[in-house]
Amino acid sequence: xxxxxxxxxxxxxxxxxxxxxxxxxxxxxxxxxxxxxxxxxxxxxxxxxxxxxxxxxxxxxxxxxxxxxxxxxxxxxxxxxxxxxxxxxxxxxxxxxxxxxxxxxxxxxxxxxxxxxxxxxxxxxxxxxxxxxxxxxxxxxxxxxxxxxxxxxxxxxxxxxxxxxxxxxxxxxxxxxxxxxxxxxxxxxxxxxxxxxxxxxxxxxxxxxxxxxxxxxxxxxxxxxxxxxxxxxxxxxxxxxxxxxxxxxxxxxxxxxxxxxxxxxxxxxxxxxxxxxxxxxxxxxxxxxxxxxxxxxxxxxxxxxxxxxxxxxxxxxxxxxxxxxxxxxxxxxxxxxxxxxxxxxxxxxxxxxxxxxxxxxxxxxxxxxxxxxxxxxxxxxxxxxxxxxxxxxxxxxxxxxxxxxxxxxxxxxxxxxxxxxxxxxxxxxxxxxxxxxxxxxxxxxxxxxxxxxxxxxxxxxxxxxxxxxxxxxxxxxxxxxxxxxxxxxxxxxxxxxxxxxxxxxxxxxxxxxxxxxxxxxxxxxxxxxxxxxxxxxxxxxxxxxxxxxxxxxxxxxxxxxxxxxxxxxxxx
RNA sequence: GUCUUGGUAGCUCAGCUGGUAGAGCAAUUGACUCUUAAUCAAUGGGUCCAGGGUUCGAAUCCCUGCCAGGACACCA
Numbered sequence: 001x002x003x004x005x006x007x008x009x010x011x012x013x014x015x016x017x018x019x020x021x022x023x024x025x026x027x028x029x030x031x032x033x034x035x036x037x038x039x040x041x042x043x044x045x046x047x048x049x050x051x052x053x054x055x056x057x058x059x060x061x062x063x064x065x066x067x068x069x070x071x072x073x074x075x076x077x078x079x080x081x082x083x084x085x086x087x088x089x090x091x092x093x094x095x096x097x098x099x100x101x102x103x104x105x106x107x108x109x110x111x112x113x114x115x116x117x118x119x120x121x122x123x124x125x126x127x128x129x130x131x132x133x134x135x136x137x138x139x140x141x142x143x144x145x146x147x148x149x150x151x152x153x154x155x156x157x158x159x160x161x162x163x164x165x166x167x168x169x170x171x172x173x174x175x176x177x178x179x180x181x182x183x184x185x186x187x188x189x190x191x192x193x194x195x196x197x198x199x200x201x202x203x204x205x206x207x208x209x210x211x212x213x214x215x216x217x218x219x220x221x222x223x224x225x226x227x228x229x230x231x232x233x234x235x236x237x238x239x240x241x242x243x244x245x246x247x248x249x250x251x252x253x254x255x256x257x258x259x260x261x262x263x264x265x266x267x268x269x270x271x272x273x274x275x276x277x278x279x280x281x282x283x284x285x286x287x288x289x290x291x292x293x294x295x296x297x298x299x300x301x302x303x304x305x306x307x308x309x310x311x312x313x314x315x316x317x318x319x320x321x322x323x324x325x326x327x328x329x330x331x332x333x334x335x336x337x338x339x340x341x342x343x344x345x346x347x348x349x350x351x352x353x354x355x356x357x358x359x360x361x362x363x364x365x366x367x368x369x370x371x372x373x374x375x376x377x378x379x380x381x382x383x384x385x386x387x388x389x390x391x392x393x394x395x396x397x398x399x400x401x402x403x404x405x406x407x408x409x410x411x412x413x414x415x416x417x418x419x420x421x422x423x424x425x426x427x428x429x430x431x432x433x434x435x436x437x438x439x440x441x442x443x444x445x446x447x448x449x450x451x452x453x454x455x456x457x458x459x460x461x462x463x464x465x466x467x468x469x470x471x472x473x474x475x476x477x478x479x480x481x482x483x484x485x486x487x488x489x490x491x492x493x494x495x496x497x498x499x500x501x502x503x504x505x506x507x508x509x510x511x512x513x514x515x516x517x518x519x520x521x522x523x524x525x526x527x528x529x530x531x532x533x534x535x536x537x538x539x540x541x542x543x544x545x546x547x548x549x550x551x552x553x554x555x556x557x558x559x560x561x562x563x564x565x566x567x568x569x570x571x572x
Numbered sequence: 573g574u575c576u577u578g579g580u581a582g583c584u585c586a587g588c589u590g591g592u593a594g595a596g597c598a599a600u601u602g603a604c605u606c607u608u609a610a611u612c613a614a615u616g617g618g619u620c621c622a623g624g625g626u627u628c629g630a631a632u633c634c635c636u637g638c639c640a641g642g643a644c645a646c647c648a
Contacts, residue, residue, distance in 0.1 A: 006617050007582055007599055062608080069605040086605065109598075123606045143582040146598050148609040155609060156584045156597055162640045163583090174583095217648055237648095263647055264573085369648090393648065411648090421648070487641095498639065 007143045014106040015139050023102065025139035031057050031114040038078035044119050044127050051119035054129060056081070057137060059112050059173065062146075065104060071128075074115070079176070082128040083115060090134050103134065110140035110173075147174045165495050178490075184303055185479045185491060189256065191302045192276060195295050201252030201278065206241035208234060208258065214454040215239030215396070217439075218261040221271075234260035239396065239470065240457045242279045243425060246468050247460045254278035256475065267487045268417070271496050274475040283469040284424045285408045289385050292412060292420055292471055293320035296383070303482055311415050311481045314381050322383040322412070327368065330376045330386060339368050347371075364405075365390030380413035395435040397423035398467075412473075414481060422471035429461035516569045 004012070018025045035054040044051055058076035068087040073080050087099040107113070117131040145158035157175075158164065164171040164178075171178050193203065211230060213220040215237030225232050238257040245253045260272050280288075300307050300318040307319040328340040337350050347367040351358045356374045358367060368390050380386070388400055389409040400406035408424035426432050436453040479491040489495035 005582065010599065064607050064610050065604085066607065066610080067604040069607085071607050071610085073608080082608075084606070088605090122608090124608070126606090126608070128606090143598065145583040147583080148597070150609045153609090158583065160579095160583085160640085162579090165640095219647095261647085264645090266647095267642085269647075389648095395648090409648095418648090500639080 005143075008141060011108060011139070011141045011143075014108065015141065018102065018106050018136065018139065021097065021102065023136055025136055027135070027137065031055075031135065031137055033057050033076075033114070036078040037074070037076045037081035040081055040119055040129070041079065041127050045121075048119075048121075051129075053116070054119060055114065055116045056129065057112065057114035059140075060107065060109050062109060062148075068099075070103070074113070074129075075173070082122075082126055083117075083131050084120075084122065084128045085115075085131045085134065089130070089132055098134065102136070107136070108140060108143075109146065110142070110144040111136065112138035112140070145170065145174055161489070162497075165489055166497055166500065168493055181479075181483050181485060181491060182493060184483050185475075187303060188299050188479055188482055189475065191299050192295060193256075195298055196252075196254050196278060199252070201254055201280065202250055204242070204245060204250075204253045204255050206235075206238045206245075206255060206257070210235050212452050212454045214452055214457065215241075216259075219263055221260050221262050236261050237275070237472075238277055239472070240454055242277055242470070243465060243468070244457065244460045246279050246281050246425075247463055247465045250281075252278070252280040265496065267489075268477065268480075270476070270488050270492055273488070275472050276475055277470060277472040279425070279468055279470040281466040281468045284467065285387070285410055285422055285469050288422045288469040288471050289322070289324060289410060290320070292385075292422065292473075293318070293322050293383070299478075299482060309482060311484060312486070314415055316382060316414060316481070318383060322385055324385040324387060324410075326388040326406075327372055327376075327386050327390075328388070330380075331368070331371055334376045334379060335371070337371075339371065363392050365392035369393055377413060377418075378416040381415055383412060383414050383419075385410045385412055392438070394423065395439050396426055396432075398426045398428075399431070417477065417481075418474075419477055419481070420471055420473040422469060425465070425468040425470050427461060427465040427467060429458055432461055433458050514569055 015025055033055055035051060035056050037056065037058070040051050040054070040056075056074065056076060058074040061073040061075045061080060063073075064071040070085045072083040072085060074083050085099070085103065087096060090103070091097070091099045114135040114137050115129060115131045116133045117129045120128060120130050122128050145156070147157055148155040158171065164175075168178075196203070209223070209225070209232040211232055213233035213236050215235075216239070218236045220233040220236050223232055223234065224230070235257070236259055238255055238259070242253050242255060254276065256274060256276050258272055259275050261269075262271065263269065265271060280291075283291075296318045297307055297320055300309050303309075308315055308317050310316070328338070332338050335354055337354065339347060339350060342350065342364075344364050344367070347364060348358060351367055351371060354371060354375065356370050358370060362370065372386075376386075387408075387410045388403070388406045389397070389411075391397075391399065391405055391407050394407040394409050397407040397409045400408050410422050411418050412420040412422075426435070433453075436458070440453060476488050476491050479485065480488065483491065485491050
C-alpha cells in the first residue's frame with residue numbers, strides 16, 4: 001500500500017490498534033441521540049436546567065488537548081458544539097486507556113463519535129457539553145481539509161472548485177454554507193409544491209425517455225432501447241406530455257422535471273437541470289403573471305422573511321405587481337427604435353445601425369429577439385414580465401388576441417436573466433400542425449434548433465384542449481437567485497464534471513513482476529524511480545550508489561544489492 | 573468552439589533573471605486540568621498534473637496533452 005500518504009497510513013494503524021483494544025471502529029447498534037447542537041446553543045442560555053442528560057453524535061472537527069483535559073468541536077447535522085472532555089470523568093477507575101490512548105492518540109479530526117454528558121458554560125462563556133462517556137462510531141481514514149475561523153474570517157478555506165464539486169461530501173463537511181444552500185433549495189421546492197397543491201393542482205410524472213424529444217428546441221441526448229430496438233431521447237422538456245394531461249381533463253398539472261440538453265456548459269448551464277412546468281386550464285397568460293408573481297413573493301418571504309432579496313449585488317424586490325411590458329415597447333424605450341411596424345429588410349437595417357449581428361437565416365422574429373437580447377435583457381434588473389413575443393419564436397404559443405404576428409407569451413426577467421417563460425397555450429390543432437411544419441422547414445434550412453413534429457400531440461389537440469395557460473421556471477436559476485449563488489454548480493449537489501483520470505501509475509506489483517524484490521520497491525521509489533521506464537533508463541552505477549546510501553540512511557535490515565541484480569531488474 | 577489563468581505536502585499557498593523544494597495549518601513525539609485560529613518544544617511528510625524538448629543542470633524556459641476556473645461565442 002505504498003500509494004497511501006503518511007497520514008492515511010497512520011490512521012489505518014490507529015484503526016488496527018482500536019480493534020486490538022477490542023473497540024469496534026464501525027459498530028452496528030444505533031446510537032440514541034436526544035439533542036441537537038443548534039438547539040442546545042439556543043435554549044441552554046435561556047434555561048440552564050435543560051440538557052443535563054444529553055446524548056449527541058457527530059464528527060470531530062477540531063481538538064485542543066491540554067494534558068488531562070481537552071476541548072473538541074463536534075459537528076452534527078445542525079452545527080457545532082464544544083465538548084469538554086476530562087480524563088477522570090470518562091475514565092473514573094484506574095484504567096485511563098480510553099482517554100490517554102483512544103481519545104488522545106487513536107482518534108482524529110474527522111472521526112465520528114457519540115457522547116453523553118451535561119451542558120454547562122465554560123469560563124470563557126462558551127456553551128459546552130461536559131462529557132461523561134464517549135463512543136467511537138466511525139473511524140475516518142482520510143485527513144479532512146482543516147478550515148479555521150476566527151471573528152468571521154476564514155483561514156485556509158477548502159476552496160478549490162474542482163475538489164469541492166468532485167468530492168461534494170467533503171465540501172459539505174467543512175463548508176457549512178454549502179449545506180445551507182441545499183436546505184434552501186429544498187425549501188423553495190416545498191414552498192412551490194404547497195402553493196400548487198393548495199390550489200388543487202396535481203403533481204404528475206411524465207416520461208423521461210421519449211421517442212420524440214418535444215416541447216423545446218435543443219440538442220437531445222440519444223440512447224437506445226435494446227428490447228424495442230429503437231432510439232430514445234432523454235427529455236429536453238415535458239411540455240407536450242403535460243398538455244396531453246390537460247386534454248385528459250385534469251384541473252391543473254405540474255411536474256418538477258429533470259431535463260437534459262446536449263449543449264455547452266457554463267456558469268448557468270448544466271447538461272441536466274430541473275425545470276418546473278405547470279398547466280392550468282381556462283386561464284390565460286395575464287392570469288399566469290399574477291400567479292407567478294404571487295408564487296415568487298411567497299418563496300422570498302419563506303426564505304428571507306421579506307420580499308426584498310439581495311441578488312448578485314442588486315436589491316431585488318419580489319413584491320407584486322411586477323412590471324409588465326411588451327417586448328417592442330422595451331426595445332423602443334431602450335433604443336428609440338420602433339420595431340413593431342418594420343418589414344424584415346427594415347429590421348435588418350435597424351440591427352446594422354444598432355450594431356447587432358445578424359445572419360441570413362434569421363427571420364423577422366429572430367431579428368427582433370436579437371435586438372432585445374442585445375440591448376434590453378441585461379437592463380431588466382427588477383422583476384419584469386416581457387410580453388408579446390414574435391410568432392416565429394414560439395411555435396407552441398397562442399396567437400395574440402389583438403395581433404396575429406405576436407403571441408400571448410411572457411418571459412420573466414430578473415437581474416438581466418430569464419427566469420420563467422409562459423404562454424396562453426396554443427390549442428388550435430390546425431394552427432399547431434402548421435407551426436410544426438414551419439419549424440420543419442426551418443430545420444431543413446439548417447436551423448438545428450427547430451422542433452420535431454409530434455403527431456400524437458397534434459392528435460390530442462384534435463380531441464380538444466381547453467384554453468390553458470402554462471408556465472415553466474428554471475429551478476436551478478431560481479435557487480441561484482434566491483441564495484445568491486454565482487454558479488449553477490453551487491446549487492447542484494453533483495454538477496457534471498469530466499471523469500477523473502488517474503495518471504498511469506506503476507504499482508508495487510509492476511516492480512515486483514519486473515524482478516525487483518518487494519522490500520526494495522520503497523527504496524527504489526525513494527531514489528526517485530517511480531515508473532518502469534525510469535528504471536530502464538537509469539544509470540546502474542548511480543542507482544547502486546543511491547540504493548546503498550538509502551539502505552544505510554533508512555537503516556534497512558536487508559542485504560545490500562549487487563550491481564548484477566540491478567541490471568537484471570532493468571532488463572526484466 | 574476561441575481566448576485566458578491555474579495545477580507544488582492532507583488543505584491554503586510561497587518559490588525572483590534556471591543551480592539539490594519552503595511556510596502556516598494538519599500529522600507524529602513530548603509538556604500542559606476551562607481552551608477556542610489554544611500554546612510551547614522537537615520530528616516526519618513531495619511522481620512540483622503527464623509526456624516530450626532546450627540545457628552541464630528544469631517546479632522554473634519552450635511544445636503537446638489532461639483537468640479545472642474565468643471571459644467570449646453558441647445556446648426557446
